[in-house]
Amino acid sequence: MKISKINAEHYIWGENCDGWQLVKNNDISVIHERMPPNTQEVRHYHHKSRQFFFVLKGLxxxxxxxxxxxxxxxxxxxxxxxxxxxxxxxxxxxxxFLVISQPNSKDDRETIS
Structure with missing residues (x-):
């Protein structure tokens, strides 16, 4: 099945940021994310997931x-x-940007305060 931001599972996170789940299974996830100006995610790490961040637009x-x-x-x-x-x-x-996680990072995130 062809996938895009139009038909992907969408969610909102953080300070009005968007995520589109392009690939979602136990072995790997690929998420297209959008962050408005002057926003940030929380500092964290993943116990098992290796991640690759790739910028599509902006700095x-x-x-x-x-x-x-x-x-x-x-x-x-x-x-x-x-x-x-x-x-x-x-x-x-x-x-x-794209976030590619292997294995899937769902329930693998530990927030650092």
Whole structure:
């Protein structure tokens, strides 16, 4: 079946951010996410999931274990399990990116306060 943001399972998270579940099974998930200007997710890590973030639009900032990376369109970063991280949109424009998790990161997230 062909999948897109039009027919994918949609959810809202954080500060009015969007997620579209493009692939969702136990082995892997692929999510297309959108973050409005000046938003962020909570700092967290995953017990088992390895993740790859790939920017489709805009300039994303990701903090990975205390180190800051700016990711432009068509750039990405891979994160091993157990690595604390947090995505930010410090810009005045929305950003869109893919999050690929293997295995699926559902119920595998630990928030860091």
């Amino acid at each position: 994303a900032t990701i903090e990975v274990n205390g180190e800051i990376f700016d990711l432009s369109q068509n750039e990405g970063i891979e994160l091993a399990p157990q690595i604390p991280h947090q995505m930010f949109n410090h810009s005045d424009e929305e950003i869109e």
